[in-house]
Amino acid sequence: MYTQGLDQGDKETQASAGTPEQLAAFQERIDAEEKIEAKDWMPEAYRRTLIRQISQHAHSEVIGMQPEGNWLTRAPSLKRKAILLAKVQDEGGHGLYLYSAAETLGISRDQMVADLLSGKAKYSSIFNYPTVNWADIGAIGWLVDGAAIMNQIPLCRCSYGPYARAMVRVCKEESFHQRQGYELLLTLCRGSAEQKAMAQDALNRWWWPSLMMFGPNDSESKHSAQSMAWKIKRFSNDELRQKFVDVTVQQAEFLGISVPDPDLKLDKKTGHYTFGEIDWQEFIDVIAGNGPCNKQRLEKRQKAHSDGEWVREAAQAYASKQAARAAA
Amino acid sequence: MSKQEWPLYEVFIRSKSGLSHRHAGSIHATDDQMALDNARDTYTRRCEGVSLWVVRSDRIIASDPAETAAFFEPAEDKIYRHPTFYEIPDGVENL
Numbered sequence: 037m038y039t040q041g042l043d044q045g046d047k048e049t050q051a052s053a054g055t056p057e058q059l060a061a062f063q064e065r066i067d068a069e070e071k072i073e074a075k076d077w078m079p080e081a082y083r084r085t086l087i088r089q090i091s092q093h094a095h096s097e098v099i100g101m102q103p104e105g106n107w108l109t110r111a112p113s114l115k116r117k118a119i120l121l122a123k124v125q126d127e128g129g130h131g132l133y134l135y136s137a138a139e140t141l142g143i144s145r146d147q148m149v150a151d152l153l154s155g156k157a158k159y160s161s162i163f164n165y166p167t168v169n170w171a172d173i174g175a176i177g178w179l180v181d182g183a184a185i186m187n188q189i190p191l192c193r194c195s196y197g198p199y200a201r202a203m204v205r206v207c208k209e210e211s212f213h214q215r216q217g218y219e220l221l222l223t224l225c226r227g228s229a230e231q232k233a234m235a236q237d238a239l240n241r242w243w244w245p246s247l248m249m250f251g252p253n254d255s256e257s258k259h260s261a262q263s264m265a266w267k268i269k270r271f272s273n274d275e276l277r278q279k280f281v282d283v284t285v286q287q288a289e290f291l292g293i294s295v296p297d298p299d300l301k302l303d304k305k306t307g308h309y310t311f312g313e314i315d316w317q318e319f320i321d322v323i324a325g326n327g328p329c330n331k332q333r334l335e336k337r338q339k340a341h342s343d344g345e346w347v348r349e350a351a352q353a354y355a356s357k358q359a360a361r362a363a364a
Numbered sequence: 365m366s367k368q369e370w371p372l373y374e375v376f377i378r379s380k381s382g383l384s385h386r387h388a389g390s391i392h393a394t395d396d397q398m399a400l401d402n403a404r405d406t407y408t409r410r411c412e413g414v415s416l417w418v419v420r421s422d423r424i425i426a427s428d429p430a431e432t433a434a435f436f437e438p439a440e441d442k443i444y445r446h447p448t449f450y451e452i453p454d455g456v457e458n459l
Contacts, residue, residue, distance in 0.1 A: 075429045125409065132406050136390040139372070145392060146369050202389065209410070352370075355394035 053080045066267050071197040074140035082266055085259065086196055087141050089268065094134035095152045096160035099333050101127045103167045104176060112170060119216050120173060126209050133202040140198045153338050161319060162249050164327030171224055171231075171238035177217015179239075179246040179284065185210050186280045187250065190270035199268075218287065225291045236293045243296050247311075248319045250277040281309050372421040373399040375406075377413035385417050393418075 054062070059079060065072065072078055101124050108124065111117035135145055151157035162180055167173065188210065191203040221238070224231040251257060251273040263269035271279075281300075288295050299312035321327065370392040376385035388407045393399035399418040408416070427435055443449050452459055 073429065075426070077430070122409075129406050129409060132391070133389055136372075139390070144369055205389075351394045351398065352368075355398075358395060 063265070066195050066265075069267075070195075071200065072195055073197045081262075082268075083141050085263065085266070085268065086199065087138055087143050090134055090138040090141075090199055091143065091148045091151070092158050092160075094131045094138060094148065095157050096163065097127045097131035097134060098152070099159045099163045099337060102333055102336055103163055103165070103329075104173060106167050107170060107173050110170070111173075116220070123177070123213055123216065126213065130206045130209070133205055134199075137196075137198040137202040149341070153334075153341055155325070155334055158323065160249060161322040161327065162245050163333060164322050164330045165241070165245050166329050168241075169234050169238065171221065171234040172242065174217045174220035174224065174235065175238035175242040177213050177215075178221055178287070179217075179242050180249070181210055181213040181217060182284060183246045183249040183280050185214060186276045190276075193267075193270060195267040218291075221291055221293075225293060232293070235291065239288065239293050240296045244314060244318075245322075247277055247281070247314055248322075250274070250280070252316070252319070278308055281311055282307075285309055370394050371399075373403070373418040374421050374424065375403040376417040376419075377407060378415035378417075379413055381414055385415065388412075390421060391418070 054077075058077060062072075062077065062079060062082075072082075104120060104127075105124050108117065108120055111120050135148060138148060139145055148157070152159070162183075167176070185207065188203055188207050192200055192207055194200045194203065221235045224235040254260065254272045254274045257273055260269065260272060264272070285295055285300065285302075297312045299310070301310055302308075303310050322330070325331075371394070372390050372392055374390050375388045377388045378385045388403075391399060391402045391406055393402050396418065400416060403416050403418050407413070439445075
């Protein structure tokens with residue numbers, strides 16, 4: 037899932053190496069829709085932008101395992117539990133595809149992990165919200181993965197080959213995530229009044245944070261123009277957000293629950309929905325580390341990492357021993 | 365943090381018999397067996413393959429992208445290696 041807020045940070049992107057001829061030749065390849073591969077010459081700023089974006093994307097997948105993992109032991113049936121387990125495992129897998137894509141740009145896995153654990157690296161703001169009832173699992177699949185799909189489909193055509201190929205793999209799996217979420221909510225909405233109220237409550241809490249996943253408005257988005265020119269990004273934040281609202285409102289209507297936005301209405305002329313103002317202060321706060329669960333998410337990741345230390349050590353010791361025996 | 369970075373392996377998958385193995389991505393592992401296990405868990409969760417190859421990335425010998433033009437140049441002026449080079453008149457069949 038989940039690229040977003042990825043336009044933030046990295047003030048050094050100005051310091052681009054390369055002669056004007058090299059830069060022009062590079063841009064020519066991009067404009068001709070040629071893919072850039074790992075060992076090809078690329079401007080330093082292009083490399084850094086991608087490292088930042090792909091690693092943040094990978095971190096988001098890994099942290100994204102937590103809000104849903106929270107419900108694994110409390111899933112209402114074995115079927116739902118198996119589905120959720122598969123989904124959480126997919127998120128871990130997506131993180132791995134993306135880390136290895138980022139590694140092709142010359143950053144080590146250990147460095148990326150260290151940046152996440154130290155709190156230096158960012159991840160998607162959406163995972164700093166709590167999952168307080170079972171319907172939240174449905175809302176994450178439907179809305180959060182739905183928003184992620186909007187973001188990720190164009191990334192399959194990203195100019196950097198290894199990232200684009202990883203995204204193709206991710207997108208294939210993402211559709212299952214969204215559908216299982218919607219089906220979960222549909223089941224609740226067709227159940228008792230209480231169950232339907234749970235679904236409505238989840239939509240109320242996840243709607244606005246999902247819209248924030250597309251990042252700041254275009255007028256505020258610092259790195260967009262360059263990323264568009266490099267064809268890392270194909271559509272602007274606002275364009276993708278609009279697409280998402282347009283398809284999602286109808287899906288909410290089918291569920292029989294309502295989007296928590298009094299300003300939402302269909303503009304008959306354009307065929308698009310207009311919607312209310314996003315609370316950008318909330319977005320800024322969550323990105324800055326002050327969301328409801330930022331601290332908890334990071335601490336849990338740090339603990340998982342240090343709890344796994346002995347396993348990594350044992351694996352390494354075993355490998356060294358086997359190698360020594362084979363050599364003897 | 366472990367003291368040394370685990371070796372990187374490239375993963376190749378044969379999606380069904382009759383097709384060749386194709387590069388899927390990479391994986392870290394301490395040894396060959398773990399590389400196979402990790403590759404299976406990461407790249408074939410939905411029956412994407414019937415056979416897996418993993419190979420240490422540092423064992424791959426690759427051509428240099430900076431030398432691409434010169435390296436592949438010898439084939440470029442040999443258009444007579446392609447069947448379209450030869451003109452065959454209409455009326456000649458099965459050729």
